[in-house]
Amino acid sequence: MSFWKTKKLSEMTAEEWESLCDNCGKCCLHKLEDEETGKRVFTSIACKLINLKTCRCTRYTGRTRLVADCLDLKQSEFTRYDWLPATCAYRLLNDGKELPAWHPLLSGSTASVKKACVSISSYAIKESPGINPGDHIIEWLE
Secondary structure (H helix, E strand, O other): HHHHHHOOOHHOOOOHHHHHOOOOHHEEEEEOOOOOEEEEEEEEEOOOEEOOOOOOOOOOHHHHHHOOOOOOOOOOOOOOOOOOOOHHHHHHHHHOOOOOOOOOHOOOOHHHHHHHHOOOHHHHHOOOOOOOOOHEEEEEOO
């Protein structure tokens, strides 16, 4: 049986944990939060460290040192994952849901993420001075 069906996120090995990431890049998009309501929205502006072709961090091991607001998703640090995109495996599994058919652990291919139009590679732009995040708010159908 597949490890993600038998283990809680907190029980997974580091290798299992990392394999859950589908490399969609959505968690590397800048987010805005309404201070009054607490509602979070995503923008199409991606972190300066992401490779937009592969949707992988170019400095993964040092990212939290290089980018002040980069979060390290360690399996034991969060009890709620609702701030992650609805397609994120960590959020899905935490909420008791199944991985989607396009997830690389099920499809056997990382190309399935792009084919399912889940990857940010076709629309994201890299952060740069002068870009107003409010002009780049995006919404996904969930």
